[in-house]
Amino acid sequence: MLEALRAKGGTARAAEVYAWIRTHGSLSEPDQEDRLANGQPKLENWIGWARFYLNKKGLVASDRRGIWTLTDVGRSHELSPAEAYTLFREVHATFASPSADEEIDTAPAPRDEASVAEAEMSRSLPILPDAPIYWFVGTIWGENGDQFGRFRDEGLWENGYDDQFTDEVRRMRPGERVAVKASFVRKHNLPFATAGQPVSVMRIKATGTILENLGDGKRVRVAWDPPSAPREWYFYTFRTTIVGVSPNDAYGERLIAFTFLGEAQKYAYWLNESYWAGRYQAPDVNALLRTDVNPEAEALDEVAAEAQAPPYTTQDIIADGCFLPEADLDEMLDRLRARKNLVLQGPPGTGKTWLAKRLAAALIGRSPLAAANRLAVLQFHPSLSYEDFVRGWRPNGSGGLKLTDGVFLEAVTAARSEPDTPFVVVIEEINRGNPAQIFGELLTLLEHDKRVPDEAIALAYPRPDERGERVWLPENLYVIGTMNIADRSLALVDLALRRRFSFKTLNPHFNDAWRTWCGHHPALTDTVLDTVAARMERLNGAIAQSLGEQFRIGHSYVTPSRKQVIADGRTWFAAIVDSELKPLLAEYFYDDPQNADALLADLCAGW
Numbered sequence: 001m002l003e004a005l006r007a008k009g010g011t012a013r014a015a016e017v018y019a020w021i022r023t024h025g026s027l028s029e030p031d032q033e034d035r036l037a038n039g040q041p042k043l044e045n046w047i048g049w050a051r052f053y054l055n056k057k058g059l060v061a062s063d064r065r066g067i068w069t070l071t072d073v074g075r076s077h078e079l080s081p082a083e084a085y086t087l088f089r090e091v092h093a094t095f096a097s098p099s100a101d102e103e104i105d106t107a108p109a110p111r112d113e114a115s116v117a118e119a120e121m122s123r124s125l126p127i128l129p130d131a132p133i134y135w136f137v138g139t140i141w142g143e144n145g146d147q148f149g150r151f152r153d154e155g156l157w158e159n160g161y162d163d164q165f166t167d168e169v170r171r172m173r174p175g176e177r178v179a180v181k182a183s184f185v186r187k188h189n190l191p192f193a194t195a196g197q198p199v200s201v202m203r204i205k206a207t208g209t210i211l212e213n214l215g216d217g218k219r220v221r222v223a224w225d226p227p228s229a230p231r232e233w234y235f236y237t238f239r240t241t242i243v244g245v246s247p248n249d250a251y252g253e254r255l256i257a258f259t260f261l262g263e264a265q266k267y268a269y270w271l272n273e274s275y276w277a278g279r280y281q282a283p284d285v286n287a288l289l290r291t292d293v294n295p296e297a298e299a300l301d302e303v304a305a306e307a308q309a310p311p312y313t314t315q316d317i318i319a320d321g322c323f324l325p326e327a328d329l330d331e332m333l334d335r336l337r338a339r340k341n342l343v344l345q346g347p348p349g350t351g352k353t354w355l356a357k358r359l360a361a362a363l364i365g366r367s368p369l370a371a372a373n374r375l376a377v378l379q380f381h382p383s384l385s386y387e388d389f390v391r392g393w394r395p396n397g398s399g400g401l402k403l404t405d406g407v408f409l410e411a412v413t414a415a416r417s418e419p420d421t422p423f424v425v426v427i428e429e430i431n432r433g434n435p436a437q438i439f440g441e442l443l444t445l446l447e448h449d450k451r452v453p454d455e456a457i458a459l460a461y462p463r464p465d466e467r468g469e470r471v472w473l474p475e476n477l478y479v480i481g482t483m484n485i486a487d488r489s490l491a492l493v494d495l496a497l498r499r500r501f502s503f504k505t506l507n508p509h510f511n512d513a514w515r516t517w518c519g520h521h522p523a524l525t526d527t528v529l530d531t532v533a534a535r536m537e538r539l540n541g542a543i544a545q546s547l548g549e550q551f552r553i554g555h556s557y558v559t560p561s562r563k564q565v566i567a568d569g570r571t572w573f574a575a576i577v578d579s580e581l582k583p584l585l586a587e588y589f590y591d592d593p594q595n596a597d598a599l600l601a602d603l604c605a606g607w
Helices: 002-007 014-024 029-033 042-056 072-076 081-095 113-122 148-154 166-171 250-261 267-271 274-280 314-319 326-339 352-364 407-417 435-439 490-498 512-518 526-546 569-588 593-604
Strands: 011-013 067-069 134-137 156-158 177-186 199-213 219-224 231-234 242-245 341-346 375-379 391-395 401-405 423-428 477-484 502-505
Touching: 002 011, 002 014, 002 072, 011 014, 014 042, 029 042, 042 081, 067 250, 134 250, 148 156, 148 199, 148 219, 166 242, 177 250, 199 250, 231 250, 242 250, 267 274, 274 407, 314 326, 314 352, 326 341, 326 352, 326 502, 341 352, 352 375, 352 423, 352 477, 375 407, 401 407, 407 423, 407 477, 512 526, 526 569, 526 593, 569 593
Parallel strands: 134 177, 341 477, 341 502, 375 423, 423 477
Antiparallel strands: 011 067, 134 242, 156 219, 177 199, 199 219, 199 231, 391 401
């Protein structure tokens, strides 16, 4: 197979490889004509397994789109029969692949355009998690300028940060391909019309092959390809310094083919994808394609891909009115980044939803207002269904039905479309619905270690025009739930949620941070706040003793907004007791009204 690909210049379609080996190989006629039980020629099956083993050793690139390509290592690497057998045994032992003698197990099928769905359905082995990754890297570091000239001269690529991207760099392996990119947005001089909307652009400046990983999280040695003119790729772009792209993903497959195989980008495909079609409101994609673009015209409107808005941090959350220590907030963000899913649980009035939205903003790195387009917020309730949340049939306005994606699947699409940008789904009262019913088959994919294309599964309502459609959750999609632990339905969903979420409990806080916030109102003097804090803590102690800590009353009940006008502190607190705490205590102690009256009397004593 290596000889066949070399004879074809290093790249060939599967059918061309089959034909070359039939003509130039030393196989007997019976071997060439023999077939498996499913009708596939045994020769093609053997070649398919050869490609699998060579791919795992980094000699042949992945077979996406039916194209097989020698890596730079494969171009110069000769295999003797003994070395080939050793290679087979090593890969076989590592991946537990079927024996070459087990002919009934067909080899992973190539990607031919005419039979993509059939190939996916007949693949007996998935592309494994450690299949080659294609790396897209930046070369501009702050004030240091573009480093690519030095990288080319020294035959390397270097991570310019001491505390970022080190894990990604350590994952880079010899034989994997790398591309240098620069990202920005553009409004004019585009090869398609967008009604004046800006489009994200990624300029591919150079490509190469990784020769060695130095293991320091900083540097890899690279054999850079001969210089070529930069090419521009639209829509599916990356802004972070380093991103690994898998050929298992349909979007990634197209980007890889454009970057490393020289294929043209088909703009109509992207403009017809729901995420971008919604942005550019394209009723007729063909009408958006332009032919009057001058590719030589200087692009004067290129700007940074992200507006340089001030970042939003845990310190900003505290400044907005959070009474938790910064270390606690940092820990929540760390758990969210690691597990992808977090539930904030606690008694009513502890600010769970308020904090969930601000944690999402801090994860995204923008203020709550600026992060709104990457944040979806909804509330679970007993009537919410899978069809509402994931996908279902909905009226189309003309007497028929159309298959419509729900909030969660829309968020999945958005996250896949901008893979280096966090997207967050905030689910209020996550225990008031039935997560197993609402998430359906996607509940399994919520787990942090299943956020890869290899874990993709079919939906209950697949799109009829996308045969073999399979969905997976991207790594940049996060879920934050809130849960009122006084809700007695918690036990019904506890086991379904526990394995997939980290849980953090919020408690009532009448601490110094709360006093400082409330003290901005002149009427809320130290004496008033001391009294309110003491009485609320005494009330919560009695509630915890009678009903349990989950029924305590949170600080939100007695935390005024900065804009609220308060003329008298005692009158303000008395109104809260009468209109909010009194009805709540009556509900808590519906079978013991005398206890409720006694607690209310203690709150108001002397006022």
